[in-house]
Amino acid sequence: MSSSSPPDVVVIGGGTAGCVVAGRLAERADRRVLLIEAGPDYGSRTSGRWPSDLLDASTLPTSHDWGYRGPAAGERALAFDRARVMGGCSTHNGCTQSWGWSGDYDRWAASGLVGWSATDLLPHFDAATERMRVNRFAESEVQPFHRAFVDACQAEGIPRAADLDSLDGGIGVDVSPVNIVDGVRWNASFAYIDPVRELGHLEIWHDTSALRIVIKSGRVTGVEIIKDSVMTVVSCDQVALCAGAYGTPEILMRSGIGRSEDLASLGVETQVELGGVGGNLHDHPAVTLEFDASSELVKQLDAFRVEHGWLPEEQALAKVSSASSHGPFDLHIYPWVEPRPDSTTGWAAIVPVSLLTPASRGRLRVGPDGGVVPNHAYLAAPSDRASMADGLATAQRLCAGDQLAPLLGTRLNPQQPDEGIDSWMTRTHSHYWHPAGTAAMGPAERGGVCDADGKVHGVVGLTLADASIFPEVPRSTPALPVVVVGERIVSSMK
Numbered sequence: 001m002s003s004s005s006p007p008d009v010v011v012i013g014g015g016t017a018g019c020v021v022a023g024r025l026a027e028r029a030d031r032r033v034l035l036i037e038a039g040p041d042y043g044s045r046t047s048g049r050w051p052s053d054l055l056d057a058s059t060l061p062t063s064h065d066w067g068y069r070g071p072a073a074g075e076r077a078l079a080f081d082r083a084r085v086m087g088g089c090s091t092h093n094g095c096t097q098s099w100g101w102s103g104d105y106d107r108w109a110a111s112g113l114v115g116w117s118a119t120d121l122l123p124h125f126d127a128a129t130e131r132m133r134v135n136r137f138a139e140s141e142v143q144p145f146h147r148a149f150v151d152a153c154q155a156e157g158i159p160r161a162a163d164l165d166s167l168d169g170g171i172g173v174d175v176s177p178v179n180i181v182d183g184v185r186w187n188a189s190f191a192y193i194d195p196v197r198e199l200g201h202l203e204i205w206h207d208t209s210a211l212r213i214v215i216k217s218g219r220v221t222g223v224e225i226i227k228d229s230v231m232t233v234v235s236c237d238q239v240a241l242c243a244g245a246y247g248t249p250e251i252l253m254r255s256g257i258g259r260s261e262d263l264a265s266l267g268v269e270t271q272v273e274l275g276g277v278g279g280n281l282h283d284h285p286a287v288t289l290e291f292d293a294s295s296e297l298v299k300q301l302d303a304f305r306v307e308h309g310w311l312p313e314e315q316a317l318a319k320v321s322s323a324s325s326h327g328p329f330d331l332h333i334y335p336w337v338e339p340r341p342d343s344t345t346g347w348a349a350i351v352p353v354s355l356l357t358p359a360s361r362g363r364l365r366v367g368p369d370g371g372v373v374p375n376h377a378y379l380a381a382p383s384d385r386a387s388m389a390d391g392l393a394t395a396q397r398l399c400a401g402d403q404l405a406p407l408l409g410t411r412l413n414p415q416q417p418d419e420g421i422d423s424w425m426t427r428t429h430s431h432y433w434h435p436a437g438t439a440a441m442g443p444a445e446r447g448g449v450c451d452a453d454g455k456v457h458g459v460v461g462l463t464l465a466d467a468s469i470f471p472e473v474p475r476s477t478p479a480l481p482v483v484v485v486g487e488r489i490v491s492s493m494k
């Protein structure tokens, strides 16, 4: 795209939602789209250039990480993995694809977000499911730890229910639907960018960072970028900002859109004061029961690997309910196995519990030195701790039952003598990698940053589409709902 012929739309961020937006726009013959991605683009699925760790769906790669860090509930710092590569987090995530609960989306619609009811979103879920090639493991492909987990849940009264890809499910356990094709993680770039690479409507500038959106008199006029160490401005009057729950509020603040005190501390002139930018940051908090894999489990895993040629680490997922759940379920238990040097058998079995409806809300700050510090305020709300404790009790019963106990050795992260559950949670909790809400849809006076079509309040030409626009993170693993965000928002872009 030459500087004399500016693109019709610049999409910032070739991540999960950004690929959907850029890909769908580029399907339209009248549109020239420039996609700016900070990380590398390895080309199409068939290019032969994709690093094997990003393709291998059996485990979580860390080779293309942004390196964010921020506070846990106690004094510790936690790492917040985010992928810096085409496909974004869909290129390094766990491939679990669940939809959530209709009541959450219907509540958004009832609050005034037109086009976000479960019924409105169904066609987008169907399109996302098809494009991401979501499929199910055959029973014979379920590895022994996950088979035992499903059995343990059923023995505990949690029904087997194949409804993770439905908006109407209740409590239940199943082997999760996945976007894995022949062992390959089917990322959003394969799903949405590959089909349009040869059409001539899309240009991708990879290894290129967007610094800020240039706004004059309330209208977008360009994007300031850094490419090959050179700073330049790309002229355009339409931008789709899809840089994720951390990147999107950062770029908004650098562009003069945000809370005045945040903008002042950055030395940025205010274009539009929107207090919600960077606020409402939340995530699904998690606690894990960690065990040595027993030698029996290691034997079974080895046999599975030999028979199948690979060993999926994650497969099963249970939806359970705490005593204070508002809705049919509010917790996930999602076990996995992993190689672990501190385990006597070389493998650990992990049984995590995560709260899907956290009340705690934090804020993302951008330091004057440019550093982004996400503070999710994990477990700040006492109700979050109470719900997590309920989930832990369920997980402990599952681990003690006949199905799982023989597969589990010594507990690797026990409570200390005299340590209460609360301080153990503070000391050990982690997260489910699902940050959201930092540029939420909703009216500005209620902390909203954009409308139901992702249009930023007070700026002409700026649309948001990624996990930052969720008013609340869905009661699900969010990758597929984020693809749905891309589908829903692009459907309303002219």
Ligand SMILES: Cc1cc2nc3c(=O)[nH]c(=O)nc-3n(C[C@H](O)[C@H](O)[C@H](O)COP(=O)(O)OP(=O)(O)OC[C@H]3O[C@@H](n4cnc5c(N)ncnc54)[C@H](O)[C@@H]3O)c2cc1C
Pocket: 012, 013, 014, 015, 016, 017, 018, 036, 037, 038, 039, 060, 081, 082, 083, 084, 085, 086, 087, 088, 089, 090, 092, 093, 094, 095, 096, 097, 098, 208, 209, 210, 211, 242, 243, 244, 245, 247, 248, 251, 432, 433, 434, 435, 465, 466, 467, 468, 476, 477, 478, 479, 480, 482
């Ligand atoms: C380790 C891990 C495991 C997970 N497992 C699962 C799972 O099994 N199932 C599930 O449903 N969800 C899972 N998730 C969560 C899910 O993948 C994310 O919620 C979702 O992919 C987020 O999509 P997004 O479009 O909002 O952001 P992203 O996919 O992160 O996309 C943002 C993109 O913007 C780019 N970008 C950022 N800043 C700039 C800039 N200044 N200039 C240019 N480009 C920029 C980034 O490089 C990135 O490509 C997991 C997440 C992680 C990290």
